[in-house]
Amino acid sequence: MKKIINSSKAPAPIGPYNHSVMVGDLLFISGQIPFNQQTETLVTTGIQDETKQVMQNLEYIIKEAGLTFEHVVKATIFIRNMDDFALINEIYGSYFSPETAPARECVQVEKLPRNVNIEISMILHK
Template sequence: MKQIINSSKAPAPIGPYNHSVMVGDLLFISGQIPFNQATETLVTTGIQDETKQVMQNLYYIVEEAGLTFEHVVKATIFIRNMDHFSMINEIYGSYFSAETAPARECVQVEKLPRNVNIEISMILHR
């Protein structure tokens, strides 16, 4: 049976989906973009700030589920410009220890929701 987990601190879904779904010991988190729920604005001040906001949104959902980033087993990063990879990687990497970092892929895409530059989804194991 699946359990829906949403966080009031993360941006509200803009379509027919939820922030995350727990099935057994796995938590599947929908892709998060750099939208700041507190100010109701998109963060557009550079890829580092955008990445920090995405990771903060993911944190809110992970926290609501009673987990931590140490529970992340897989992350998928979608970016519009692969030239930003090193800056994104620096911010993203600061949330994990090298010894327990999750599996991951990073792909460049042509367009993302609301024309943002980054979106990240995650899978966690409880």
């Protein structure tokens, strides 16, 4: 049986999906973009600020589920420009301990929702 978990602090879904779905001990989090729910604006002040906002949105959802970044087992990062990889990695990496960091892939794509530069989804194990 699946349990839907949404956070009022994360941006509201813009389509027919939820922030996350818990199935057994696994939490599947939908891709998050750099939208600040509190100011109702997209963060567009550079890839580092955008990545911080995405990670903050993910953290809101993770906390709503009663978990932490230590529970992340897989992350998928979609970016518009692979030249931003080092800057993204710097911010993303600050949320994890190297010894327990999750599996991950980073894929360059042509376009993302709302023309953002980054989107990240995650899978966590309770």
